[in-house]
Amino acid sequence: xxxxxxxxxxxxALERVGLTVLVMGGHAVRYYGIDxxxxxxxxxxxxxxxxxxxxxxxxxxxxxxxxxxRGPSWRPGSFQRFLLGRLPDGRxxxxxxxxxxxxxxxxADLYGRREEGTYGGRPLAFLSLPDxxxxxxxxxxxxxxxxxxxxxxxxxxxxxxxxxxxISVDQALAQLRSRRGLExxxxxxxxxxxxxxxxxxxxxxxxxxQAILLPSAGADAxxxxxxxxxxxxxxxxxxxxxxxxxLHLALIxxxxxxxxxxxxNADGADKQAIRGAQTNPPPDNPRSSR
Amino acid sequence: MPSSGSILxxxxxxxxxxxxxxxxxxxxxxxxEMYLNASLAEVLRLLEGPLSDEELGRHPLLVMYRRHGxxxxxxSLG
Numbered sequence: 347x348x349x350x351x352x353x354x355x356x357x358x359a360l361e362r363v364g365l366t367v368l369v370m371g372g373h374a375v376r377y378y379g380i381d382x383x384x385x386x387x388x389x390x391x392x393x394x395x396x397x398x399x400x401x402x403x404x405x406x407x408x409x410x411x412x413x414x415x416r417g418p419s420w421r422p423g424s425f426q427r428f429l430l431g432r433l434p435d436g437r438x439x440x441x442x443x444x445x446x447x448x449x450x451x452x453x454a455d456l457y458g459r460r461e462e463g464t465y466g467g468r469p470l471a472f473l474s475l476p477d478x479x480x481x482x483x484x485x486x487x488x489x490x491x492x493x494x495x496x497x498x499x500x501x502x503x504x505x506x507x508x509x510x511x512x513i514s515v516d517q518a519l520a521q522l523r524s525r526r527g528l529e530x531x532x533x534x535x536x537x538x539x540x541x542x543x544x545x546x547x548x549x550x551x552x553x554x555x556q557a558i559l560l561p562s563a564g565a566d567a568x569x570x571x572x573x574x575x576x577x578x579x580x581x582x583x584x585x586x587x588x589x590x591x592x593l594h595l596a597l598i599x600x601x602x603x604x605x606x607x608x609x610x611n612a613d614g615a616d617k618q619a620i621r622g623a624q625t626n627p628p629p630d631n632p633r634s635s636r
Numbered sequence: 637m638p639s640s641g642s643i644l645x646x647x648x649x650x651x652x653x654x655x656x657x658x659x660x661x662x663x664x665x666x667x668x669e670m671y672l673n674a675s676l677a678e679v680l681r682l683l684e685g686p687l688s689d690e691e692l693g694r695h696p697l698l699v700m701y702r703r704h705g706x707x708x709x710x711x712s713l714g
Binding site for chain 2: 494497498523524525526529530577579580582583586587588591592593595596597598599600602603604607
C-alpha cells in the first residue's frame, strides 16, 4: 500500500471512532504538489477529541485488538504520538496528533479555512496552503525548503484566482511571497497601478510581501509595521528601486532571510523554554519530584 | 574572523573560503549560507554608500543573496 492510501485508510479508521482531523506535515506538502517522501502521519486534532484520544484510538481498527504504544512527547499537552507498527523496511510507523500547534491559530479557525481534496483515493481535509506554510516556519532547515516550493505553488494559485476574478488583484498581491509570483504578476500588468498595490500593501504585515510590493506602490507608500520589521535603509531603497530589478530581487532575499532567521530563532527559543520548564519545574509544582 | 598573515592571502579576503578552510562549514553552499546569515550589517553599509542601484545589483554579495533565494522563471530553463 502506498503512503497516500495508507493515510486515507488511517483517516477512515479515525472517523469510525468519531475523531475529526486536518492533515498537515509531509502528506499535506505532497497533496499541494511537492514530491517528497514521508513516513509519518501528522494530523491536527479537534481539541474536543483530545482527552480521550488514546482510548478511542485503542478502540479503532488501527489498534487491532491491542493498545497502541504511546511515543515520547516533549509537548505532552499539545502533541501526542502513537506507534502504529513497523513498515516493510523496518522503520517505525508513527501517527502524530497536534492539539494546538504553537505556530497556528485555534483548530476552529484552521478547520474553517481547510482545503478538501482527493488523496489516497478518498476526500481528505488538509490545512489550507497559507496555514501549512505558517506551520513550517520552524527552526528546521528542511521545513524552509518545503516553504520555498509551497510559496511558488500558492502564488500560482493566487494568479489564477486573480485572473478568474475569484479574488481581487489587491487580495492576491497581499499574499505574494515568491520571486516567480512577483514576475508573473508583473508580466500580467497587475503591478502597474500604484493605488491597487497600496491597497495590497495595507493588507499585509509580512515583510517579504511588503518588500515585493513597495517598489510598485509609489514613493510615498507606507506599509503597516511588519511582524519582523525591515531596516529603515532597506525600506527607503525599496521605495525607489525598479520593480524586479536585480537590486530589488536581492533586497527581497535580504528581507526573506531576515524573516527566516527571526522565525527560526523564535521557534528555537520556544523549544528551549519548554525543555527548560520540564528540566526545572517550578518549586511549588506538586509533581516536581517526578 | 579572518587571520592576518595567512599563508593563503585568500583566507584574509574571502569570508566564504575562510569558513570552508577553517572547518566551520562542510560545503561551499553551507559556507555561503552562513556568510549570508551574518551579512545584514554589510548590506546596510552598502545601501548607505555611494553605489548606484545598478552597481549594487551587480555587487557580489547581493548577487549571492539572489542566487540563494527564491527562484526566478529563468531557472526552469537550466
